[in-house]
Every structure is written in structure tokens, then in C-alpha cells.
Amino acid sequence: MTGDRLDLDQLTERAMRVHALYDELNQRERGRTWNREEFMLGFVGDVGDLAKLVMAQEGARHMPGGREALHHELADCLWSVLVLARLYDVDLDTEFRRTIGELDEAISARLADPPSSAP
Template sequence: MTANNSGLVAARDQALAVRALYEVLEERFNGKTWSLHELMIGFSNDVGYIGRLLLANDGTWGIDGDVDAELKHKLAESMWWLFVLADKLDIDLDEAFTTTMDTIRSGLEKTIERTAP
């Protein structure tokens, strides 16, 4: 965990604390916590809803409620899902994000340099 992404670390910690509360309720109501597949279905459902919210934002899909508020909520919730899934898969998302962005940025910078007029 790097100092550059301490916001990600704090967000992860908060996300996992919320997940722990959900797990208490899942155990009480279902006798078990959600599997990795169930978590992924929940995430996929929210991603699909973001697509509909983007259409609503463009005025091509009607929804009840405040589109901006819903988008903020679902985008934040999607980050929550990513932290939860990464935790279940034992992936350090902070490290993975930093490494991935460094690799992508380096490749883009080389391409821009190579294709400069």
C-alpha cells in the first residue's frame, strides 16, 4: 500500500467494514454469506443499472428519481463491489491499480512519443 493511494486504502477499509455488516445479516437470514459468484451477480446488476442511468442522463431513458444522485450512489457502490471482490480474491487493489496505471501510462507515453508529428 503506497502513500500515493492512501485514499484507496481508506476506501477499502471502509468498504470491508460495510461488507462485514452485510455478512452478519446474510448469516442471520440465509445461514451463510454470499459466494463469490453471488457477489459478482450483485456487481453485474449494478453495472447494468449504471448503463441505464447513463441513458437517463442523456435523456433517452426515463427513471424515477434524481439521475445525478443515483449515478453518484451506483458509481460509489461499484467501487465498493470492486473492493469486496478484490478482498475475496486476495488481490491488493491498491497495488494492482498503481501497477496497472503505471504500465498503461508508460505505454501511452511511448506511443505518443513514437507517433509525434
């Protein structure tokens, strides 16, 4: 891989290639692959690890690995999101743009309104 940045489709294709490799390895070593629910549970575990690493970065706990582990876990979580989107046939590009547009609009509208005075 060169230093060129990958777009979302390229990232997804790479993610799915690694997912297929994991399936092959799990089939060979355990005689089965993970279903979508098990994959999601693995992602939840990764999010938990990410939360601990963020807490460590903020000085709230000790976690080995430091910033490098945080980088790894963020990338690992992105990998899981890309795979889950493909497994559930979600067009992440379209949905991300739609969701961010809606959030931008809703938050901007609230910020445009004068703050209400709380009693």
C-alpha cells in the same frame, strides 16, 4: 464520519465492515451468506444499473433517481471492487499504480509515433 477524505486502506476497511454486516444480515434472514461468485454477480447487476444511469444522464433513456442515483451507484460499484479485491487478496494500490503506469507508457508511446496513413 467527518469531511476528511479516506485513503484506499480506510475505504477498504469501511467496505469490509459493511460486507460483514451484509453477511450477518443474510445469515440471519436467509440462513446463508453470499459466496464470492454470488457477490460478483451482484456487482454485475450494479454495473448494469450504472450503465442505465449513465445512459439517462446522456439523454438516451429515462431512469428515475437522476444524478443522485448515479452518485449512489458509482459508490456502490466502488464498494464492490474494494470487497472483491480483498476477497481475492489483491493489493489494489499496487495493482492500480502498476496498471496505470503501463497504460500511461503504452498510450504515450503510441501518441509519440507519427500517425500512419491509412489507404
